[in-house]
Amino acid sequence: MINVFQPSLGPEELAAVEAVFSDSWPGLGRRTTAFEAAFADHLGVDPARAVFVNSATAGLFIAVELLGLGPGDDVVMPSVSFVGAANAVCAAGARPVFCDVDPFTLNPTAADVERSLTDRTRAVILLHYGGLPGEVAEISRLCRERGVRLVEDAACAVASRVGDRACGTFGDIAVWSFDAMKIMSTGDGGMVLLRDGEEAERARRLAYHGLNHHSGMSASRSVARRWWELDVAVFGRRVIGNDLTAAIGLVQLERLPGFVERRRSVAAAYDRLLAGVEGVETPPPVPENHTSSHYFHWVRLAPGERDRVAAELLDRGVYTTFRYAPLHRVPAYGAGPVRLPGVEEAAERTLLLPQHQGLSDAEVERVSEELVSAVARRPPHRSEPDR
Known part of the structure; x- marks a missing residue:
């Protein structure tokens, strides 16, 4: 895995x-x-x-x-x-x-x-x-x-x-x-x-x-x-x-700069390998003058596809996830019927890929290949029967 x-x-x-x-x-x-x-x-x-x-x-x-x-x-x-x-x-x-x-x-x-x-x-x-x-x-x-x-x-x-x-x-x-x-x-x-x-x-x-x-x-x-x-x-x-x-x-802490540099390389590799793949959106570039820790690396998939792709990747030995589940949906927090369209969209389309400094180049390539294959296996659209 x-x-x-x-x-x-x-x-x-x-x-x-x-x-x-x-x-x-x-x-x-x-x-x-x-x-x-x-x-x-x-x-x-x-x-x-x-x-x-x-x-x-x-x-x-x-x-x-x-x-x-x-x-x-x-x-x-x-x-x-x-x-x-x-x-x-x-x-x-x-x-x-x-x-x-x-x-x-x-x-x-x-x-x-x-x-x-x-x-x-x-x-x-x-x-x-x-x-x-x-x-x-x-x-x-x-x-x-x-x-x-x-x-x-x-x-x-x-x-x-x-x-x-x-x-x-x-x-x-x-x-x-x-x-x-x-x-x-x-x-x-x-x-x-x-x-x-x-x-x-x-x-x-x-x-x-x-x-x-x-x-x-x-x-x-x-x-x-x-x-x-x-x-x-x-x-x-x-x-x-x-x-x-x-x-x-x-x-x-002494090793942290090396950790972050490797994570930056992994993120760049994902963006390169997934660029232009139909049905996959890579994250926006880090704004100028901003430095990211590259803790997460995520892609956006077509609505309704994220859960299916995540399950298929898990079956293929690639663990993906989504963090963090929207808190306004948790009844204990008493948010009530609030409309947060950006959150709702992100929660249905975002998938976090493996991202850590221990990943090898071969593993990054494998994750990318498995993701592309899973997205391409999109079930055919079923049209409504004539009435």
């Missing part, structure tokens, strides 16, 4: 884990702090603002709590988004308001976001679909003008930029994911970035039981004389990262 997603882990990561074992301390410690600093350097921001947690979803829940969202508050987000964002909003008692997306890029435009703002909107959660930055600069400007906080869900955008500015640095809060399906992986893990220094400190407390300091085994040695005494500042939880996963993350 050729997988849609697949991490790249090797002897370097294994050696880093072995070093943690040798130290006999896999928990929160100096490697966690080093990973936060290295990732902050990758973004070009102050290391004190980066907090390593156990998942991007945990980061989204922290973001909602930091912003004080609750009953009576609206949060705008694209319907093509990850379930974790909507769960974080609804768990706080706030209301997700789902906006439309461009059916080709699957990112919302600033106009899509603006149309969904209400007089109760307190925040916007923006996903960078497939690693494309989208109109993040314009949406950031809109949020500032309207006095609305912006949360960037940069889970797909670990190396995405607009000019020299990294995705995740446009909003007030941002989260990244390092789960097993992401470009760089720590198995599970996530990073939270806070624009405000006081919110960053509060985020650290929320991630670790609400305590004002960590244990004596942590990277920090500036502890109180009786460090075992408790100082609970807020009611937090335990969603911290640890040195075992941070050690893997440090190696993965």
Whole structure:
């Protein structure tokens, strides 16, 4: 089976884990702090603002709590988004308001976001679909003008930029994911970035039981004389990262440029091999001055064909998928009868192809050939009988 997603882990990561074992301390410690600093350097921001947690979803829940969202508050987000964002909003008692997306890029435009703002909107959660930055600069400007906080869900955008500015640095809060399906992986893990220094400190407390300091085994040695005494500042939880996963993350971060370059080559190969194929539309080019992480690579198929083609490819050993299923269709979120034509079109026609740095040239060619063959096997149209 050729997988849609697949991490790249090797002897370097294994050696880093072995070093943690040798130290006999896999928990929160100096490697966690080093990973936060290295990732902050990758973004070009102050290391004190980066907090390593156990998942991007945990980061989204922290973001909602930091912003004080609750009953009576609206949060705008694209319907093509990850379930974790909507769960974080609804768990706080706030209301997700789902906006439309461009059916080709699957990112919302600033106009899509603006149309969904209400007089109760307190925040916007923006996903960078497939690693494309989208109109993040314009949406950031809109949020500032309207006095609305912006949360960037940069889970797909670990190396995405607009000019020299990294995705995740446009909003007030941002989260990244390092789960097993992401470009760089720590198995599970996530990073939270806070624009405000006081919110960053509060985020650290929320991630670790609400305590004002960590244990004596942590990277920090500036502890109180009786460090075992408790100082609970807020009611937090335990969603911290640890040195075992941070050690893997440090190696993965060093390898990230090579990962992204290979993914860029895979995307270019797909576009070349599928150019001009009847019934297959390749994704739009990355806009000038934008850098994509190439997390997803997708094609658009004729209406009614996507599911059939996906099933045939699976039978042929090629795993494809669609992400993310429209959230406005999920009854639990209470969106009601909302019309989002861009989302509806994308959800019926978009198919994600295998896209990861472990793909060989031969596998990319095979995926393309199988896709072309499956599309060509389109069942003949059945005309209505004469009446």
